[in-house]
Amino acid sequence: MIARPWTDDLPKCRSTCVASYFSRLGGGNVDSGDDYLCFHCQTEDDSCLYGVFEPHNGLEAARFIMQRMAAELLFPPPSASNTDEEIRDKLRNAFNSVEKAYIENYDGMIAERTSLQYQLQTLNETQISQNVDNILARLKEIDQHLSGGATVVIALVHNNKLFCANVGCCRALLCRTDANSVLRVVQLTADHSLANEDELLRLRQLGLDHNKLRNAQYVGNQPGTRCLGNYLVKGLYKAFPGVSAARTEPVLPSPEIHGPVQLDESCRVES
Incomplete structure (x- = not known):
């Protein structure tokens, strides 16, 4: 409960x-x-x-x-x-x-995520077969929490x-x-969305293609251009192809x- x-x-x-x-x-x-x-x-x-x-x-x-x-x-x-x-x-x-x-x-979960990703990069073939599924499952669980x-x-x-x-x-x-x-x-x-011309201009100034964004539905993993939380699309935005070229974090708090x-x-x- x-x-x-x-x-x-x-x-x-x-x-x-x-x-x-x-x-x-x-x-x-x-x-x-x-x-x-x-x-x-x-x-x-x-x-x-x-x-x-x-x-x-x-x-x-x-x-x-x-x-x-x-x-x-x-x-x-x-x-x-x-x-x-x-x-x-x-x-x-x-x-x-x-x-x-x-x-x-x-912060602790962010640190654990970094450690697990490092483990994935350094596992040998025997270790991969034994541990990779557990590591990937934990990474998926962490990402779910961090995207909240x-x-x-x-x-x-x-x-x-x-x-x-x-x-x-x-x-x-x-x-x-x-x-x-x-x-x-x-x-x-004002809505902070991809329909907001001021927000599109801000994203363009970060180096993103505003014309592509104008027709997109999401900024990384969410529809809005501002929020509180969701570290996944802020500190880890380089993992999202649509916004990875931004010079700084594209989604603002x-x-x-x-x-x-x-x-x-x-x-x-x-x-």
Whole structure:
């Protein structure tokens, strides 16, 4: 049985209908077939924090990323005195810290992978017949773990302003009533995918053929151009023919920060 994540016990914010739905999908009492993980909470100074995480290759790494992200953003929580730029920096630093913690969490497995690959290269014919199947099976198991990760979107309501940060294709949407009292839905975040011209330009600057990528479905082993985790397509990207020519890691953990968006009565959605 999978342990219930501690984020389920965070003080809930007052407006959590969508977040509650995702939380039921991704909570600790469900199996690995679910599509999303989530946390949603309210801090002592009435800031509200939401996070949605779409797992890649299983829930293990995504659960680690979700719980570490909550810890980075809530300990300590934003304070009423924080400026807009300080909030943006807090979000940016949280993503960087979570990525660093992920690498440290899998450091032993990365080292074991390197050792096993060295063994494969140095085995003689007798040793190959005896050991290669076990080594290859373990390498496959390690690669499965190392490819785990998540695309992420974070929404923080602070001082009546909305800030968003994301990697990948999880989206933040804002419902707002226009001057004619018509409810509009505005997408606040940009998808980090091969349909994003800015991301294609970034990959082109790394030495990749952006025209081939434009028609591709995957960057290495995943559809998005940014994520947290998935060391296999970052530190080991040279193993993937489509991106092996890149001068540096093609898939980034760095978020885009959006906002602040001033919230007012036009942003209220009545049930």
